[in-house]
Amino acid sequence: MSVIVPLTLHDALQALAEAPDATLLAGGTDLMVELNAGHRQVTDVVSLSRVADLCTWQHDPVRQVLTLGAGITYAEIATEPIAQWVPALAQAARTVGSPQIRNAATIGGNLGTCSPAGDGLPVLSALEAVVHLRSATGSRDLPFDEFMVGPKRTARLPGELITGVSVPVLDGWQGYSKVGVRNAMVIATASVALVTDPAARRVRLALGSVGPVILRCPEAEAAAATAVDFHAASVSDSAVEHFAELARAAARPIDDHRSTAAYRRHAVGVLAGRLLRKAFPNG
Amino acid sequence: MADPMGHHEQYALHVNGHTLEVRDAWLGESLLYVLRERLGLMGSKGACEQGECGSCSVTVDGRLVCSCLVLAATAVGQQIVTIEGVAPVGSPSDVQQAFVDAGAVQCGFCTPGLIMAAHSLLERSPEPTEMEIREELSGNICRCTGYGRIIDAVQRVAVSRRDGGAR
Incomplete structure (x- = not known):
C-alpha cells in the first residue's frame, strides 16, 4: 500500500x-x-x-x-x-x-x-x-x-x-430541506433543493435520496414558473399543492434500510411544497 | 488491524508538541488506531469508528475532527492535539474542572471527546447560547448524562472566562 x-x-x-x-x-x-x-x-x-x-x-x-x-x-x-x-x-x-x-x-x-x-x-x-x-x-x-x-x-x-x-450567484430565494431521524449526524431519507432565478423567471427543483441519481423535476419547474408571481412573491395554495404533486410524481424512490419508497415519495412532496411557499410567501 | 498488503512503514507524527515515531504501521490505519495502539495514547476513545460518536475527537492543525476518519499517514507534518495534550495530569483545564464540578461525567467514555469539542467551541464562540452548545456538541454522543450537565459545564466555563477566570 x-x-x-x-x-x-x-x-x-x-x-x-x-x-x-x-x-x-x-x-x-x-x-x-x-x-x-x-x-x-x-x-x-x-x-x-x-x-x-x-x-x-x-x-x-x-x-x-x-x-x-x-x-x-x-x-x-x-x-x-x-x-x-x-x-x-x-x-x-x-x-x-x-x-x-x-x-x-x-x-x-x-x-x-x-x-x-x-x-x-x-x-x-x-x-x-x-x-x-x-x-x-x-x-x-x-x-x-x-x-x-x-x-x-x-x-x-x-x-x-x-x-x-x-x-x-443568483438573486432569488433558495433553500434546502431534508428529512431524517434527528437533526445532527443524519443521512437524508429524502431531500429537496429549490432555487429561484427571478431574472430568468425560473424555479428549479432537485430531489435527493429518492432515485439512483439526483432528480430534476422539469414538469414541476414549468408549472411553478407559470404559477408564481415573482414581483409580488406570491403563489396560490392550489399551485403549491400541484407543485408538490409533480415533485412526488418525479420521485423514483426505493424501500431500503433507511425508509420506504412510499414515505420518501410523500416526504419530497411535503418538502417541495414548503420550499415553494417559503420562496413565495404571499398567497 | 490486519495488514492485507503486507507493507509496513515508518513515519513520524507531531502529537501534543512531541515528534513521535510510528513504526511497523500499516498505512491504512486511522489516526485513532495509531494514537492508541502504536503510540500508547489511550485518551482518545474508539467506539463507532465511523465518525458518529465523537469519542475520538482531536484537533489537527487546530481543526476539531474525528481521529477515526483521519488516515494517520496523511497527518505527517501536521500538529495533532489529543486529550492528553489539553492539560498536564493533575492540573485539569477549566473545561475539565467544570465537567467535574457540574457532574457532567458519568461512565466517562465520551468525556475526552466532549472536552476536546467544548474547548474547540469556546475558542470560536466564547459565550455560546444553549442552542449553539447543543449544535456544536451534536457530534459527541453521551449515553449516560442526558447532556444537561454537560451543557451546564460549558456554560460555567463561559461565565468564568468572562469574569476573568484562569484557564
Whole structure:
C-alpha cells in the first residue's frame, strides 16, 4: 500500500498520472468508514486534503459565478462569506454530520462519492453547477447532471480528479430541506433543493435520496414558473399543492434500510411544497 | 488491524508538541488506531469508528475532527492535539474542572471527546447560547448524562472566562 500526500495540484496530478486507479482521499468521512470496517481494500491512496490549490474559492462579481475548490469544507460553505452567495448550499452544509464531520468533509469529496443522499448534490443540481475535472494531460467541465451517472457512480475517468465546482450567484430565494431521524449526524431519507432565478423567471427543483441519481423535476419547474408571481412573491395554495404533486410524481424512490419508497415519495412532496411557499410567501 | 498488503512503514507524527515515531504501521490505519495502539495514547476513545460518536475527537492543525476518519499517514507534518495534550495530569483545564464540578461525567467514555469539542467551541464562540452548545456538541454522543450537565459545564466555563477566570 502507498499513501501520497501532495501539497500542490501539479504534484497531485503527477501522482495520479503514475497511478491512475489510485483511490482519491478527500476529507475521509466516507472512505475511512469503509476502511475501518474492512469493507474496502485500497492499494494506492492519493490524499487531496492538503493540496493548497484545491482549498481556495473565487467569487467573480461580474459574471456572478462562485467557484469552490474541491477541498473547500462544509464548515467553510456553512459560514460567511461563501454562505451569502449560495444560501441553499450553506443550508445543506449545516445539515451535514456534526462539526467534526463538517470540518473534514469537502464539496469535492461529496461529488466524488456521489451518493444520492449526498446533501450538497441536490443544491448543485438545482443550481446547474459545473464540475471541473483535470488530469495530467487536460481538463474538462461537466454539468452536474452529466457528472453523476448513477448511485455512487460518476463520469470521472481514471487519472482525473475533481478540482472544483462552479455555481451561479443568483438573486432569488433558495433553500434546502431534508428529512431524517434527528437533526445532527443524519443521512437524508429524502431531500429537496429549490432555487429561484427571478431574472430568468425560473424555479428549479432537485430531489435527493429518492432515485439512483439526483432528480430534476422539469414538469414541476414549468408549472411553478407559470404559477408564481415573482414581483409580488406570491403563489396560490392550489399551485403549491400541484407543485408538490409533480415533485412526488418525479420521485423514483426505493424501500431500503433507511425508509420506504412510499414515505420518501410523500416526504419530497411535503418538502417541495414548503420550499415553494417559503420562496413565495404571499398567497 | 490486519495488514492485507503486507507493507509496513515508518513515519513520524507531531502529537501534543512531541515528534513521535510510528513504526511497523500499516498505512491504512486511522489516526485513532495509531494514537492508541502504536503510540500508547489511550485518551482518545474508539467506539463507532465511523465518525458518529465523537469519542475520538482531536484537533489537527487546530481543526476539531474525528481521529477515526483521519488516515494517520496523511497527518505527517501536521500538529495533532489529543486529550492528553489539553492539560498536564493533575492540573485539569477549566473545561475539565467544570465537567467535574457540574457532574457532567458519568461512565466517562465520551468525556475526552466532549472536552476536546467544548474547548474547540469556546475558542470560536466564547459565550455560546444553549442552542449553539447543543449544535456544536451534536457530534459527541453521551449515553449516560442526558447532556444537561454537560451543557451546564460549558456554560460555567463561559461565565468564568468572562469574569476573568484562569484557564
